[in-house]
Amino acid sequence: MRSVLRAWPPLALGVLGLVAWELVVRLAGVPAFLLPAPSAIGAAIGQQFGVLLSTSAVTGGNALVGLLAGFGLGVLLALLAAWSRLLRELTTPVVLAASAVPIVALAPVFTTMFGSTTELPRRLVVTIVVLVPVFVSTARGLRQVLPVHDELMTALAASPWQHARFVRLPGAVPHIVTGLRLAAPAAVIAAIVAEYFGGLQNGLGSRVSSAAANTAYARAWAFVAASIVLGLLFHLAGSLTERLVTRGRT
Amino acid sequence: MTGTADGAGDETADGAADATAAVRLVGLDKAFGSVRALTGIDLTVAGGEFVSLIGPSGCGKSTLLRVVADLEQPTAGTVEVSGKTARRARLDQDYGIAFQQAGLLEWRTVAENVELPLQVHGVGKAERRQRAGELLELVGLADFAGSRPGQLSGGMQQRVAIARALAPSPQLLLMDEPFGALDEMTRERMQAELLRIAGETGAAVLFVTHSIPEAAVLSDRVVVMSARPGRITDVIDGCRPRGTRAPLGHGVDGAELAGDALSDRVDDVRESTAFFAAITAVREALRKGHG
Numbered sequence: 001m002r003s004v005l006r007a008w009p010p011l012a013l014g015v016l017g018l019v020a021w022e023l024v025v026r027l028a029g030v031p032a033f034l035l036p037a038p039s040a041i042g043a044a045i046g047q048q049f050g051v052l053l054s055t056s057a058v059t060g061g062n063a064l065v066g067l068l069a070g071f072g073l074g075v076l077l078a079l080l081a082a083w084s085r086l087l088r089e090l091t092t093p094v095v096l097a098a099s100a101v102p103i104v105a106l107a108p109v110f111t112t113m114f115g116s117t118t119e120l121p122r123r124l125v126v127t128i129v130v131l132v133p134v135f136v137s138t139a140r141g142l143r144q145v146l147p148v149h150d151e152l153m154t155a156l157a158a159s160p161w162q163h164a165r166f167v168r169l170p171g172a173v174p175h176i177v178t179g180l181r182l183a184a185p186a187a188v189i190a191a192i193v194a195e196y197f198g199g200l201q202n203g204l205g206s207r208v209s210s211a212a213a214n215t216a217y218a219r220a221w222a223f224v225a226a227s228i229v230l231g232l233l234f235h236l237a238g239s240l241t242e243r244l245v246t247r248g249r250t
Numbered sequence: 251m252t253g254t255a256d257g258a259g260d261e262t263a264d265g266a267a268d269a270t271a272a273v274r275l276v277g278l279d280k281a282f283g284s285v286r287a288l289t290g291i292d293l294t295v296a297g298g299e300f301v302s303l304i305g306p307s308g309c310g311k312s313t314l315l316r317v318v319a320d321l322e323q324p325t326a327g328t329v330e331v332s333g334k335t336a337r338r339a340r341l342d343q344d345y346g347i348a349f350q351q352a353g354l355l356e357w358r359t360v361a362e363n364v365e366l367p368l369q370v371h372g373v374g375k376a377e378r379r380q381r382a383g384e385l386l387e388l389v390g391l392a393d394f395a396g397s398r399p400g401q402l403s404g405g406m407q408q409r410v411a412i413a414r415a416l417a418p419s420p421q422l423l424l425m426d427e428p429f430g431a432l433d434e435m436t437r438e439r440m441q442a443e444l445l446r447i448a449g450e451t452g453a454a455v456l457f458v459t460h461s462i463p464e465a466a467v468l469s470d471r472v473v474v475m476s477a478r479p480g481r482i483t484d485v486i487d488g489c490r491p492r493g494t495r496a497p498l499g500h501g502v503d504g505a506e507l508a509g510d511a512l513s514d515r516v517d518d519v520r521e522s523t524a525f526f527a528a529i530t531a532v533r534e535a536l537r538k539g540h541g
Binding site (some may be wrong): 146148149151152153154155156157158162166169170171173 | 319321342345347349353357358366367369370371
């Protein structure tokens with residue numbers, strides 16, 4: 001009930017914005033290539049609903065696969081970096097350098113490398129985009145081990161792997177899920193943008209660019225709307241995961 | 251357990267007959283760079299004996315405990331724990347350790363925290379569960395097995411930490427100011443608890459403390475240390491009251507004392523002349539060491 005009460009002001013603002021948008025477009029006679037009316041976009045969504053779903057599934061699938069791969073890789077690299085000084089000095093600058101590179105710029109290169117008939121190039125782009133925040137926050141979490149826990153594990157003659165499994169990893173979980181929450185919407189953005197650089201034409205990003213190129217403005221906006229929904233879904237899933245995992249912790 | 255020389259859990263076991271000392275330190279030196287933290291430490295803790303280390307800050311009492319626990323390496327001298335090297339004893343889990351902070355893992359339940367040492371050493375789940383149950387019974391927290399450490403008070407957390415230290419059934423407990431962060435009332439109750447547990451398990455205890463009364467009431471012997479360089483200046487007899495199955499055989503007419511009876515005995519000790527004499531002796535030894 002409280003969440004409903006909290007949700008209505010932004011919802012009302014959104015509806016008001018749509019009404020204003022519709023009125024401006026109609027009364028001022030804004031041309032469709034500049035800005036189609038919400039009603040036209042709504043109609044396009046209705047017509048294209050099946051295609052919207054299937055393209056969202058493709059892009060969402062790429063984002064999800066890349067997110068999971070990048071998440072696993074990020075946690076693994078951070079674990080290795082925490083475990084060995086040499087690996088830490090090797091991996092940390094590379095991962096941080098990767099965060100400075102505009103990674104979607106790699107999309108056309110990957111498309112050439114792996115061929116334009118596979119989803120692999122996009123998934124790779126997403127993986128690298130996700131890797132960075134997950135690695136950074138996991139590494140931070142792994143560093144924050146209480147000295148008393150370190151001593152305890154030494155006194156118990158625990159192996160490095162047991163140390164990681166019983167103390168370091170569980171202690172780092174709040175940081176790890178924060179990394180996941182930050183990475184989830186970025187995964188969708190990366191998956192969509194990667195489609196702008198060629199390859200298969202079956203996802204949201206490629207439909208937006210082809211609809212815009214074919215002057216089907218309302219349709220382009222329909223796919224933009226679907227992209228927004230997909231991004232929100234990933235954001236919500238990330239936040240929910242974080243809240244569930246950190247619930248009951250201090 | 252039967253047939254082993256150090257079966258101190260055995261009702262008839264006698265500390266004097268114990269062939270291997272719980273801890274034996276000979277000519278121990280420890281330096282951190284040019285700072286001599288410990289020099290010429292000779293100390294033997296018999297099986298089932300309760301020995302306190304007391305002294306001013308920087309006298310190396312915690313360092314001494316950490317050397318025994320193999321958390322620090324000595325610069326010179328011999329360290330034997332249960333007749334083995336300190337490293338071997340650590341790997342064999344021959345000692346249990348409790349720190350000033352309880353150091354519980356807050357994402358585990360109380361029972362899972364107690365199980366941790368057994369889990370590290372590959373004990374099966376069912377056996378771990380059962381042992382944790384027994385230990386929580388021993389420290390009076392059986393009702394809190396499923397709770398999270400964050401839901402417990404400081405004194406209860408420290409009891410969980412002691413239960414955890416006892417999980418591998420060690421014959422030696424190393425305790426570094428475990429009650430240092432507790433209020434006075436809780437502290438006195440925990441002292442009685444500890445004496446009961448040490449009596450019931452027959453474990454030897456090496457106990458670091460700042461508190462003279464605490465050392466006097468708990469210990470068979472109080473080892474007084476002095477700083478710069480850290481060394482032993484005196485050893486004074488404490489007034490440890492004996493509870494059930496006293497391994498050194500000092501129990502009053504061999505009668506079994508229930509936990510409550512032992513805590514009454516502890517209260518009696520706190521009002522006895524022997525207690526005040528021990529406190530005075532420790533205080534004078536500390537002052538002498540300072541001069």
